Amino acid sequence: MRVAVRGHEVYAYTGSRPFVPAQPTILFVHGAANDHGVWALQSRYFAHHGANVLAVDLPGHGRSGGDALTSVDAIGDWLIAVQDALGVASATLIGHSLGSLAALSATARHPDRVAKLALLGPAVPMPVSDILLDAAKAHDHVAFELINGWSFSPGKQLGGNPVPGWWMTGNGLRLTERTRPGVLYTDLMACHAYVTGLDAAAQIRCPTLVLLGARDLMAPPKGAQALIDALPNAHAMTLADCGHALMAEQPDAVLDELIGFVGSR
């Protein structure tokens, strides 16, 4: 689906299903230098089980126009603008990494617009190393290689993809390589500069799922503990032997957690 948001065309994967206003809506938000494709299995499931799915490409990413937004709060506000464009009063937000921070911000700043919140691979704060920032700023391929190397747990570096025939790390690298110059740096700086996450978390009242990978090197689980403590209504779950690319490494386990969370009251 393509929808105009703030003067730019935005792409949202819907699982090839029409948007039905009477159905609940789930907004999937990808992380830095990614696009909607990281949610392929999970988003498709919900699209075919009674929900409107909007797995968006953030501005400047994938198939969406515009420039990458420079702050987590700006991305959070943009998510609500997407809901506005489609007349969605309230949605479930599911975000990964940078997308989780944006979903957190959106929920804190627009509490009446979010029914449930799922944060995958979050950390608050989410500092980014100078090495990675420098490489990203230079649009050096090393930045993509570093991210890819840190995104998968050690066991998955050699494969064993549950999706038959896909080389997981190769797929991850190709996806990030498609990022337009400057976008990765903008994304990483947004993560790095977001320092109000714990204040935002404290304001959130809706049910919240925090899903972590025990072997996450990009956003280590200990970096999420303060966030979990600050969230008043959170359920936290850690997937063993899983890195930052949770949806790729353990797609079924992630889906099962999301099914349980989205379906719960």
Added chain:
Amino acid sequence: MTKPKSTHFDTLSLHAGARPDPATGARATPIYQSASFVFPDSDHAAALFNMERAGHVYSRISNPTCAVLEERIAALEGGVGAIAVASGQAALHLAIVTLLGAGGHVVASRALYGGSHNLLDYTLPRFGVATTFVDPRDVDAWRAAIRPETRLLFGETLGNPGLDVLDIPRVAALAHDHGLPLLVDSTFTTPWLMQPFALGADLVFHSATKFLSGHGVVIGGLLVDSGQFDWDGITKYPAARGKFPTLTEPYAGFHDMVFVEESTTAAFLLRARREGIRDFGACMAPFTAFQILQGIETLPLRMERHVDNTRKIVAFLREHPIVAAVGYPELPTHPDHELAKKLLPRGCGAVFSFNLNGTRAQGRKFIESLRIFSHLANVGDAKSLVIHPASTTHFRMSAEDLQRAGITEGTIRLSVGLENPDDLIEDLSRALHAAGKL
């Protein structure tokens, strides 16, 4: 600057895609000789069929043993994934039918394996797919052959049998300028000698029957996707826009799936599996996948020895009085010598041809006098092989086409194996002596 860690080729050859079997602890990849796989419940079954969950349904579509092989070759090639199929021919067919149908057009190198030539020149026209064959060394000829309905450029990394080195960077750039992908048959080089994706190719296929399995005991093919091509022309190749509706428009055969939207990087593979393997059915058997995996474990070691032995034999043959010419790109006399130094720094493989300075009868005498080299139609075996292309692999080609492909009545093709090179040279020397006495 911190350098990213990456696993080396040799290690990937042994481990990529595999891990100890979670059910039994078996260290070798188990042969999952099962046609289908039990669903935990009805919802799970439906989710698997609709690509909402990961897993296996039926071994024509995917199989756990084949999946390990698919990951491994994708890792070695630097791609995003692969599909294991029944043969190299099946891989070529799958690549073509995934991208184009009746009315489509292919531009191909004329220096191709005879089976590929048969498919393109004789069989696919019956289904409305035309091919223009060009001199692989002539980039202008590639350019001139491209038509509005062209959807694919295709060549071999090392042409058969003259070892024409495909200038992948230049041909790929030309293809991309026209919004077209470049498919290469990398059978002769394997990823150990060349990784075509790093040079610009978009799709690679192998006859895994050859060096990948390495022992002449299986028939299998592998089709690998680089994940680099911009099928709908929105990022890199605007000329591709509208050319690949099989990937960019809703597919009624799978719930109106739009493959480029379903997967940004692996749309081609998705369509190939969800349509091509599903409907044409040329899948690989799990036992075959196991045997190819066994071969790939030693690919780096074998290829090094293959190339070393070949260099010694080439050096011997080029000095022999009854040998008119040796066609091996490492020789300064080969027209692609300079290009080979750039694209194939590890070597130019272990298959090459030479011309006997004699009659057809002398050629027959030479082949029939060999004791270690086996006279058969294959390459890439651990054992050394020999064949006379004009009367076997390329016999359907016209005299004119044979000449264009660099094949004469006296052309002999060798596939150099892993035997002691002194024994191989002694075998060749004896057979050449016998031929010379006629």
